[in-house]
Amino acid sequence: MTVAAVAPRSPAAAAGLAAGDRIVAINGQPLRDAIDFQFYGGDERLELTVERDSVARSVRLTRCGPGLGLELAAPRPDDIATCANKCVFCFIHQLPKGMRRSLYVKDDDFRLSFLHGNYITLSDLDEAAFDRIIEQRLSPLYISVHATDAELRHALLGRPRHSAEILPRLERLAKAGIRMHAQIVLCPDLNDGEHLARTVRELAPLHPQVATTAIVPVGLTRHRDRLPALRSLTPDEAQALVATAEGWQRRWLAELGSRFVFLADEIYLLAGFPLPPAAAYEGFPIAEDGIGLVRRFEDGFRRSVARQKRRARPDGVTVVTGELFAPRLSGLLAHAGYDADTIRVAAVPNDFFGRAIGVAGLLTGRDIQRHLARQPELGRRVLVPAVAVRDADGIFLDDLTPADLARDLGVPVTVVQPTPGALLRAIRDS
Ligand code: SF4
Numbered sequence: 001m002t003v004a005a006v007a008p009r010s011p012a013a014a015a016g017l018a019a020g021d022r023i024v025a026i027n028g029q030p031l032r033d034a035i036d037f038q039f040y041g042g043d044e045r046l047e048l049t050v051e052r053d054s055v056a057r058s059v060r061l062t063r064c065g066p067g068l069g070l071e072l073a074a075p076r077p078d079d080i081a082t083c084a085n086k087c088v089f090c091f092i093h094q095l096p097k098g099m100r101r102s103l104y105v106k107d108d109d110f111r112l113s114f115l116h117g118n119y120i121t122l123s124d125l126d127e128a129a130f131d132r133i134i135e136q137r138l139s140p141l142y143i144s145v146h147a148t149d150a151e152l153r154h155a156l157l158g159r160p161r162h163s164a165e166i167l168p169r170l171e172r173l174a175k176a177g178i179r180m181h182a183q184i185v186l187c188p189d190l191n192d193g194e195h196l197a198r199t200v201r202e203l204a205p206l207h208p209q210v211a212t213t214a215i216v217p218v219g220l221t222r223h224r225d226r227l228p229a230l231r232s233l234t235p236d237e238a239q240a241l242v243a244t245a246e247g248w249q250r251r252w253l254a255e256l257g258s259r260f261v262f263l264a265d266e267i268y269l270l271a272g273f274p275l276p277p278a279a280a281y282e283g284f285p286i287a288e289d290g291i292g293l294v295r296r297f298e299d300g301f302r303r304s305v306a307r308q309k310r311r312a313r314p315d316g317v318t319v320v321t322g323e324l325f326a327p328r329l330s331g332l333l334a335h336a337g338y339d340a341d342t343i344r345v346a347a348v349p350n351d352f353f354g355r356a357i358g359v360a361g362l363l364t365g366r367d368i369q370r371h372l373a374r375q376p377e378l379g380r381r382v383l384v385p386a387v388a389v390r391d392a393d394g395i396f397l398d399d400l401t402p403a404d405l406a407r408d409l410g411v412p413v414t415v416v417q418p419t420p421g422a423l424l425r426a427i428r429d430s
Helices: 034-040 110-116 127-135 150-156 167-175 193-206 235-256 265-271 293-307 326-335 365-373 402-409 420-428
Strands: 003-006 022-026 045-052 055-062 070-072 141-144 180-186 210-217 261-263 317-322 343-348 381-385 413-416
Touching (some): 034 110, 110 127, 127 167, 167 180, 180 193, 193 210, 193 235, 210 235, 210 265, 235 261, 235 265, 261 265, 265 293, 293 326, 317 326, 317 365, 317 420, 326 343, 343 365, 381 420, 413 420
Parallel strands (some): 141 180, 317 343, 381 413
Antiparallel strands (some): 045 055
């Protein structure tokens, strides 16, 4: 593991560690990755084998709190386990050519599932990986199930060479006490209807180890040449699915003590239905998968507005979002008393990926630039959602930067975290 940074005055700094050092063993245990570091590095006194300039030395560290003040470098793309699948709905296959290399990494790595909540198929997980998950109790894991019927799942995964049977693998992990969150990417005419009902029915007995099942709609871009024919969920189908899922939730709540099945926010937005109340998300365990984010944001926004002593009166600001959330955001701002002529919500159409993609997180800098350039008035500042820019360096998916956008539009651009407090502060400060 390579050290990315060392916090000043931390145990790691006191031991003389520095960015660029390679930690190869901890208390005599060779390190494979950051999980080993966590697993073997919990003791109060640690002895690290560290390489610097190809010279190995021993470094003693004494923990004086939970952290050591060490930041480990993220794994390189070559160190990440990738999938051997060709899922019919794979988003990566639908990316146009020429985007940055990291976007094309088809990771299927249990370590990233444990560390970052990435969904994995378990399809080509070998015995050593199973043993490691169980020995190190790597839990929870996030599992792409899609269907429990083996033949259907095999077809959805693009008929890979290995077996696609999922239930025995889930049962094995469940028996070992590993918690999991299951996901179903819903493809109309393929794994919906009776197939979906069967999948949910066959996962439920694995609760509580399979803690939740998320149903998310397939996302289709306009770059699907030579890919299997698929279609998006219609608003009518979304409405029917909400009704069906409510019935399942009632049943599982009575039988399991949990609603167990949760629909993506996108499905409620597409259906034009209100989001369930916060309590129905049972603590928001899979919010990162788009399950309950809108409810959490809307409730938080109303609470933050209620706490404000006086309403900010900005001179004029444009708030960028995707087409799906724009009507909800406009409604929230209007309800909070903001004037739509002063705080304009820009519902940016996604021309890059196609109009079927309505979420803010997949907006490109050029789509935002083109849409805003057509607006008669932007006000004193443009607010763009942080979900549309990459964490590490704040660059949009098409490599434009917020600074490029500001220069092109002639208006300052602020990147705003997707929290109610951050948005209200940005509006106030505009
Ligand atoms: S598992 Fe399927 S969806 Fe995920 S990266 Fe591989 S092919 Fe794409």
